[in-house]
Amino acid sequence: MKSYPKSEALYQKAVEYIPGGVSRNTVFHKPHPHYAAEAKGCFVKDVDGTERIDFANNMASLIHGHAHPAIVEAVTEQLKKGTAYTLATEAEVRLAELLHNRVKEFEKIRFVNSGTEAVMAMIKASRAFTGKPKIAKAEGAYHGTYDFAEVSQTSNPFNWGDRNSPNSVALAEGTPQSVLDNVIVFPYNDVERTIAILDSHADELACVIIDPVPHRVGLLEGKHEFIEALHKWTRRNDALLVFDEVVTFRVNYGGAQERYAVKPDLTALGKIIGGGFPVGALAGRADIMEVLDPRQQKLKFPHSGTFSANPITMTAGRVAMELFDQQAVDDLNALTKKAIVQIENVIRLADVPISITGAGSMFRIHFRSAAPQTYREAYQRPAVYAVINELLDYLFYKENLIMINTCACMFSTALTQNEVDRLSQALLNGFRFIRPKLEELYTQHVNYH
Numbered sequence: 001m002k003s004y005p006k007s008e009a010l011y012q013k014a015v016e017y018i019p020g021g022v023s024r025n026t027v028f029h030k031p032h033p034h035y036a037a038e039a040k041g042c043f044v045k046d047v048d049g050t051e052r053i054d055f056a057n058n059m060a061s062l063i064h065g066h067a068h069p070a071i072v073e074a075v076t077e078q079l080k081k082g083t084a085y086t087l088a089t090e091a092e093v094r095l096a097e098l099l100h101n102r103v104k105e106f107e108k109i110r111f112v113n114s115g116t117e118a119v120m121a122m123i124k125a126s127r128a129f130t131g132k133p134k135i136a137k138a139e140g141a142y143h144g145t146y147d148f149a150e151v152s153q154t155s156n157p158f159n160w161g162d163r164n165s166p167n168s169v170a171l172a173e174g175t176p177q178s179v180l181d182n183v184i185v186f187p188y189n190d191v192e193r194t195i196a197i198l199d200s201h202a203d204e205l206a207c208v209i210i211d212p213v214p215h216r217v218g219l220l221e222g223k224h225e226f227i228e229a230l231h232k233w234t235r236r237n238d239a240l241l242v243f244d245e246v247v248t249f250r251v252n253y254g255g256a257q258e259r260y261a262v263k264p265d266l267t268a269l270g271k272i273i274g275g276g277f278p279v280g281a282l283a284g285r286a287d288i289m290e291v292l293d294p295r296q297q298k299l300k301f302p303h304s305g306t307f308s309a310n311p312i313t314m315t316a317g318r319v320a321m322e323l324f325d326q327q328a329v330d331d332l333n334a335l336t337k338k339a340i341v342q343i344e345n346v347i348r349l350a351d352v353p354i355s356i357t358g359a360g361s362m363f364r365i366h367f368r369s370a371a372p373q374t375y376r377e378a379y380q381r382p383a384v385y386a387v388i389n390e391l392l393d394y395l396f397y398k399e400n401l402i403m404i405n406t407c408a409c410m411f412s413t414a415l416t417q418n419e420v421d422r423l424s425q426a427l428l429n430g431f432r433f434i435r436p437k438l439e440e441l442y443t444q445h446v447n448y449h
């Protein structure tokens, strides 16, 4: 294998100071991570000089790829004027107005610095508004790293329990039992089981949190009847229906929520609305958002943050979202749809037990012949993961492509049909490369469901 001496040397130094050498496990890679030197559009060059096509876009956050000239220009202007003040800025008002005009249900908006913070603020606002302690979330759904949001994020066959009432499983060692007791877990898209589970905690639930296209659950769209049933249940039980659209806001002009007849009470945002800078936001019903309003006689949810709504992020975010207008959304989704059709073709050509799910500008490749319908179906045993990693390494080292480690792609407007063709051809080569390994695996049948 080609060597990457500069990345290797940086990693040797990194492990001296940083646990595992990385500040986010996402970029960890054996034998060593690769270090980026520069990027433009859909291309990223590492410090050893290899250029790759980027289909991950910093985990779905760079909707226009890298270093878009209009964003660079606007941020450069703002940089010269200062990066953060102990004063509010016009930049935050402009981004709030833009998002409000984009989604009328975003009656009020608060900015924070990450999706994790946005989800945390959404949960705390729900508790403050309803006066109730518990939340309900889908098994396998990723909502960032707040204790309560992390529960059952990576449940597995050895701890997930009965599907009629899934266990609340801690992610981090040392998570207090009280956290687990306050998080109710349900199977995504399963109306009957979910409503039965919610019913048994009806008096205590502040909110039901839903990612409308949960990546880790399988990148499956929430079914209309599921979302509508949750909406109805929350109305009946004085609870809130809240959406995590940190990733899925890219799916339509008005986010993934645009396609539903019913709307969430609150929405957590992040990723693309920061134009490439750290961001999060909480948006929704004005009467609920009052819990954050310092003018209230009784402030129910005191909230601050040193870099919240900093003008660099706000400026980059506004320009990025102005550029991501209805036409840009439609064009990007059309390109992604073409990619999915091409990959479905490639799956047939390579004759492999693989399937694909997706929505808007995102898709995920699954190592089973029928697309999964649930988290438990999407779950892959470690032996399959080893083959997935072999495919990802093949794509990274031999084909010079970057994908997300679940074998997912999150497109940017910098991509064109050329890159989609490169991806299809690379996947055909990659599927043929892993085919014998997959065959071997599937002779050892394991049924977890």
Ligand SMILES: Cc1ncc(COP(=O)(O)O)c(C=O)c1O
Pocket: 059, 113, 114, 115, 116, 117, 119, 142, 143, 144, 145, 211, 215, 244, 245, 246, 247, 270, 271, 279
């Ligand atoms: C659906 C979802 N919610 C929340 C988060 C957390 O966002 P951040 O990494 O900005 O804290 C993520 C991050 O990937 C996410 O995918």
